[in-house]
């Protein structure tokens with residue numbers, strides 16, 4: 001059992017780490033990890049010499065295996081995140097065909113603890129398909145328990161979602177998760193939202209629009225770069241930026257070319273005092289980080305990147 005379980009876990013870990021295996025295969029295969037783990041625990045308990053349990057190593061092993069077995073059972077019984085799961089109902093849908101994106105507003109049932117701008121949640125609209133993560137694109141208000149998501153057609157589930165979702169449909173929302181929450185206390189921030197990576201900034205813009213003018217707020221420049229264009233979507237972003245008193249720099253690839261670190265620095269004289277918040281394609285984020293690091297910008301502390309990737 002031990003030998004076969006060991007081979008099994010190696011294969012499962014390779015499937016998880018090698019991104020060539022499609023996400024759907026990974027998602028199902030990953031469910032076997034806790035089962036194999038329990039087999040390995042059983043194997044160890046049977047084989048370990050009884051006298052060893054009383055040694056410091058035995059105690060450490062016992063504690064690790066107990067904690068691991070508890071976690072494995074929580075996973076097998078589908079209880080991960082169960083305390084953060086609430087049901088909801090689709091209240092509004094708006095389509096932005098120019099950017100192949102759908103805005104969905106969900107009215108949440110009881111149990112949602114609120115969220116900070118920039119956090120994300122898992123949404124299940126179809127039990128067989130399972131949960132997909134999306135950034136919450138709205139600010140939280142306990143008086144009106146609504147959350148907005150904007151999802152782009154990036155694969156088989158998200159494509160054609162507009163035709164499959166219905167107003168009034170029940171969904172499950174699990175969250176909030178994530179630490180891309182803008183709360184670094186710095187008086188200067190630069191935001192870069194590339195394509196659908198604009199979503200965490202939409203939430204923060206909505207939140208900032210409700211802050212009283214007397215309250216201290218950072219000075220912010222938002223760069224939104226996009227390849228595709230939807231006038232209605234761009235108009236809404238511009239409106240939200242105006243309401244939040246955030247300077248918006250819009251760059252449409254075909255018209256303005258690509259955004260680089262140098263272009264940001266040319267626009268923002270005091271960039272050295274700022275923190276940089278990035279959400280968008282991971283390679284773009286990595287290129288900006290390297291570029292800013294080369295200029296002596298303390299990227300470890302002040303470059304924040306949200307990854308739209310689970311592995």
Ligand SMILES: Cc1cc2nc3c(=O)[nH]c(=O)nc-3n(C[C@H](O)[C@H](O)[C@H](O)COP(=O)(O)OP(=O)(O)OC[C@H]3O[C@@H](n4cnc5c(N)ncnc54)[C@H](O)[C@@H]3O)c2cc1C
Nearest residue numbers: 023131132133134135151152154155156157158199308309
């Ligand atoms: C923290 C986070 C926040 C995100 N926020 C947004 C957002 O605001 N708007 C938006 O349009 N997209 C967002 N995404 C991306 C979105 O989750 C994927 O585009 C979507 O799940 C793709 O599903 P698909 O079946 O259509 O595509 P597929 O072609 O099946 O997958 C495309 C890629 O999406 C990822 N993916 C697929 N299914 C899942 C899943 N169940 N869970 C996690 N990742 C998956 C995989 O990396 C896969 O390679 C976010 C992702 C993460 C991790």
